[in-house]
Amino acid sequence: MLSASPNPKFFDGEHALKSLAQEATPGAEPAPTHVAVYFGPEGEETPDPYFEGQGPARSGCTFCGACMTGCRHNAKNTLDKNYLYLAQQLGAEILAEQEVVAVEPAGSPDGSQGYEVTLRPSTTWLKPKTKLQAKGVIFAGGVLGTLNLLLQLKRGALPNLSPLVGQQVRTNNESLISVTQLEGDADMSQGVAISAILETDAHSHLELCRYGAGSGAWKLSFLPLAEGSNGWIRLWRMATDFFRDPVAYWKYFRVKDWAKSSLVMLFMQTLDSTVTFTLGRFGRMQSAVVGKDKPTAFIPEAISLARRMERILKGKAMMFGLTPIAGIPGTAHILGGAVMGKDPQTGVIDKDNRVFGYENMLVCDGSMISANPGVNPSLTITAISERAMSRIPDKANR
Numbered sequence: 001m002l003s004a005s006p007n008p009k010f011f012d013g014e015h016a017l018k019s020l021a022q023e024a025t026p027g028a029e030p031a032p033t034h035v036a037v038y039f040g041p042e043g044e045e046t047p048d049p050y051f052e053g054q055g056p057a058r059s060g061c062t063f064c065g066a067c068m069t070g071c072r073h074n075a076k077n078t079l080d081k082n083y084l085y086l087a088q089q090l091g092a093e094i095l096a097e098q099e100v101v102a103v104e105p106a107g108s109p110d111g112s113q114g115y116e117v118t119l120r121p122s123t124t125w126l127k128p129k130t131k132l133q134a135k136g137v138i139f140a141g142g143v144l145g146t147l148n149l150l151l152q153l154k155r156g157a158l159p160n161l162s163p164l165v166g167q168q169v170r171t172n173n174e175s176l177i178s179v180t181q182l183e184g185d186a187d188m189s190q191g192v193a194i195s196a197i198l199e200t201d202a203h204s205h206l207e208l209c210r211y212g213a214g215s216g217a218w219k220l221s222f223l224p225l226a227e228g229s230n231g232w233i234r235l236w237r238m239a240t241d242f243f244r245d246p247v248a249y250w251k252y253f254r255v256k257d258w259a260k261s262s263l264v265m266l267f268m269q270t271l272d273s274t275v276t277f278t279l280g281r282f283g284r285m286q287s288a289v290v291g292k293d294k295p296t297a298f299i300p301e302a303i304s305l306a307r308r309m310e311r312i313l314k315g316k317a318m319m320f321g322l323t324p325i326a327g328i329p330g331t332a333h334i335l336g337g338a339v340m341g342k343d344p345q346t347g348v349i350d351k352d353n354r355v356f357g358y359e360n361m362l363v364c365d366g367s368m369i370s371a372n373p374g375v376n377p378s379l380t381i382t383a384i385s386e387r388a389m390s391r392i393p394d395k396a397n398r
Ligand code: SF4
Pocket: 037, 060, 061, 062, 063, 064, 065, 066, 067, 068, 070, 071, 072, 073, 074, 075, 076, 191, 192, 193
């Protein structure tokens, strides 16, 4: 359905990753990622290449690198080009810009007689809430959307949800470090956004990521790479790094197009670590570390690879978000929180994604994932969701 296929072209960024592999992982080569992109003739429109004419026309990828901020070339296989498009053809109605704020059993408390779903416009406060009646409900709002709603509902309309809602949230053990070249004219923005992957050891992968030319504002979301056991030590190291080489910082801040000069190193591990999401005093979702297996903000292997890349590119490594100051790990792939189990004491959903304690209620998004896959999880999420859908009888057989 996502028509994932291998990235066919390597550009400057991938060649830098190859150089890194030669130094850091002799014998291991970066492999092209399988990505949900149409690699037809560049920029040319083609009638639906995937679904025997039932899908929309597509255009070949131009390798502009802007996949993460939205493909403007009709080449990325986003859900509105496949699942949602085909569902609409079959009569599904899509209500855009609506946020579900309540789900209540209608009639029977276990939901066997259906649910009342309350929606509010997500882009304006001026329009009223609306209500829908549904025979069944599937939560698929992404981890942050689904868990926020499930945690609220457990306090109110759905008290029989497993006590594990919000627990076993995983970060894919990730680290996001950018490296910006300070000399040379390589164009890191050319290529698909996630283009090559390198297995750095038995449980770790390093992926090359990029943004399209012109996405320089991302520079503001990176701070100097500094590790250390507390925030004061890291601040001190940032300051000493600045005074050791102020010219490098001067060049970094003068970089004209950050996206053209920078690549992002996404390091991911299968090693296990979890955090917990709960509702705070004012009903806002918050994270907490429970237990010893917590994700770390500073993964030594990731930092070592970034330092090597710094030397290869004659560049400057920076770390994503507030990680260097607050010591909070960042992730592009938050997972878990409504995990599978054999009963409500071990999971929120069963092996067919059905929510324990309620009828005709499923969770089908990243919150169902019960381990760190150590790679991008989108194919895993769609595969498990398709399996869950295959367990629902066709209307004709009910
Ligand atoms: S690189 Fe990404 S954004 Fe650019 S055309 Fe290809 S799929 Fe679209």
